[in-house]
Amino acid sequence: MRRDHLEPTLLIIAAIVAGTIGWSGHVVLLPAALAFPILWARAQMRSVAGLVSAGYFLAASRGLPQGVATFYSSDLWPGLLLWLCASASFVGVHAMLWTSRAAGRPFRYLVAAALMAVPPFGVTGWAHPVTAAGVLFAGWGWWGLAAMTAGLMGLVTRIGPAVAVAVAFVGFWVWSAANWTDPKLPEGWRGVDLQMGSSLGRDPSMQRHRDLIATVKDRGAGGISNVVLPESAFGFWTPTVERLWVRSLQGTHISVVAGAAVVDAGGYDNVLVVLSAGGSRILYRERMPVPGSMWQPWQSWLGEAGGARAHLFANPTAPIGDHRVVPLICYEQLIVWPILQSMLHDPDFVVAIGNGWWTQGTSIVAIQRASTIAWAKLFAKPLVLSFNT
Missing domain, CATH: 1.10.1760 (Arp2/3 complex 21 kDa subunit ARPC3)
Incomplete structure (x- = not known):
C-alpha cells in the first residue's frame, strides 16, 4: 500500500x-x-x-x-x-x-x-x-x-x-x-423490565392489563410506593384503560408511571402517565420521538395528519409528589440536548423508559442504558430504568 x-x-x-x-x-x-x-x-x-x-x-x-x-x-x-x-x-x-x-x-x-x-x-x-x-x-x-x-x-x-x-x-x-458504581435508585422507587416483545402496547386485551397490574402489585411490595413500567406499557390511553387501572389500585399505596400513546385527529403524543387509586394524569410528552418511524414532520408540510408530535423544548422536568424528575423516553436517551435542558432545572432524579423489542440481536438498548447511566452519574442523580425487550 x-x-x-x-x-x-x-x-x-x-x-x-x-x-x-x-x-x-x-x-x-x-x-x-x-x-x-x-x-x-x-x-x-x-x-x-x-x-x-x-x-x-x-x-x-x-x-x-x-x-x-x-x-x-x-x-x-x-x-x-x-x-x-x-x-x-x-x-x-x-x-x-x-x-x-x-x-x-x-x-x-x-x-x-x-x-x-x-x-x-x-x-x-x-x-x-x-x-x-x-x-x-x-x-x-x-x-x-x-x-x-x-x-x-x-x-x-x-x-x-x-x-x-x-x-x-x-x-x-x-x-x-x-471505583465505578451505578447510580442508586430513589428511595421507594422500582423500575420493572419486561420481556413481552412486540406485543407490549399492541395487545389491548383486558387480560394483558390484568397481568401488568399483578406485576405492579407484586413489585410494589416491601415499601415500594412508585413502580415504573416501560414505554408503551399502557398502549393507547383511553378512559376504559384508566378506569381499569385506577379501580385495580384501590386499597393500595402504589403509584404507577408508565408509557402510553395519546391519539387525536392530528396524530399522537408518546407520553408518560402517572396513576394511582386517586386518579391519573399525563406526566410528560416526549420531546423527541424517533425520526422517521415516529416523528414525521413532512406529514404536516403535505397537509396530512399522522405521526408522533415532537415537543422539542417542552416539559424538561415533571412533578411527582414532592419531587421533580427528568423523564426520558427511548430515543431521547441517545441524544444530548434533552438531558442537558432538564439538568438546568436541577431535578431530583431521572426516570428513563424504553420499548426495545425490535433491537434484539443488537446493542441498542445497552447503549441507551449506558448513555443514561453516564449522564445520571455526571450530575450525581438517582436513576430509575425500565425497558421492554
Whole structure:
C-alpha cells in the first residue's frame, strides 16, 4: 500500500474501532469514543476527515439496520438507507468544519460538537463523545461538562498538548473504572423490565392489563410506593384503560408511571402517565420521538395528519409528589440536548423508559442504558430504568 494511502486507511480503521468499542453498551467503555476527535484532527484532507467521521458514526450506530429490519419485518435495505441518511448530518458537519490549520481546530471542533448536541443537527446527534463526561468526571455536574468540553478542544490541538490531554483523560478513566458504581435508585422507587416483545402496547386485551397490574402489585411490595413500567406499557390511553387501572389500585399505596400513546385527529403524543387509586394524569410528552418511524414532520408540510408530535423544548422536568424528575423516553436517551435542558432545572432524579423489542440481536438498548447511566452519574442523580425487550 502506498504511504500516502496508509495513514488515511489507519485513521479510518481506528475510527471504526473507537465507535465500536465506545458504543458497545458498556458504560465504562464510553471514553473510547474520545479517540474520534483525535483522529479527526490528524486527518490531512477534508475528504479523509469525512471518511473518519463516517467510520466512527456508522460503527457506533451499527445496530440500526438490523433493528429497522426487525421493526418493519422487512429486509436490511430500509435499515441500511436510514443508517446512511442518519450519518449524513454527522459526517457533513465534521467534514465542513475540519481545517488543516492547527490553531483553528479547537474552535472548529467546539462548533461541530455544539451543532451535534442541539436541533436541527442534534436530532440525529447519536454517539456524541461528550457523553463520556459521566465516566471521567462522575459527580462533577456542569463543571465536569466544562472540563470535558475543554478536554475535547485540547485533543484536537497540536500533538504535544493533545497527548497531555489524552494522558490526563486516561488517568481519570482508570480511576473511574476502578471505583465505578451505578447510580442508586430513589428511595421507594422500582423500575420493572419486561420481556413481552412486540406485543407490549399492541395487545389491548383486558387480560394483558390484568397481568401488568399483578406485576405492579407484586413489585410494589416491601415499601415500594412508585413502580415504573416501560414505554408503551399502557398502549393507547383511553378512559376504559384508566378506569381499569385506577379501580385495580384501590386499597393500595402504589403509584404507577408508565408509557402510553395519546391519539387525536392530528396524530399522537408518546407520553408518560402517572396513576394511582386517586386518579391519573399525563406526566410528560416526549420531546423527541424517533425520526422517521415516529416523528414525521413532512406529514404536516403535505397537509396530512399522522405521526408522533415532537415537543422539542417542552416539559424538561415533571412533578411527582414532592419531587421533580427528568423523564426520558427511548430515543431521547441517545441524544444530548434533552438531558442537558432538564439538568438546568436541577431535578431530583431521572426516570428513563424504553420499548426495545425490535433491537434484539443488537446493542441498542445497552447503549441507551449506558448513555443514561453516564449522564445520571455526571450530575450525581438517582436513576430509575425500565425497558421492554
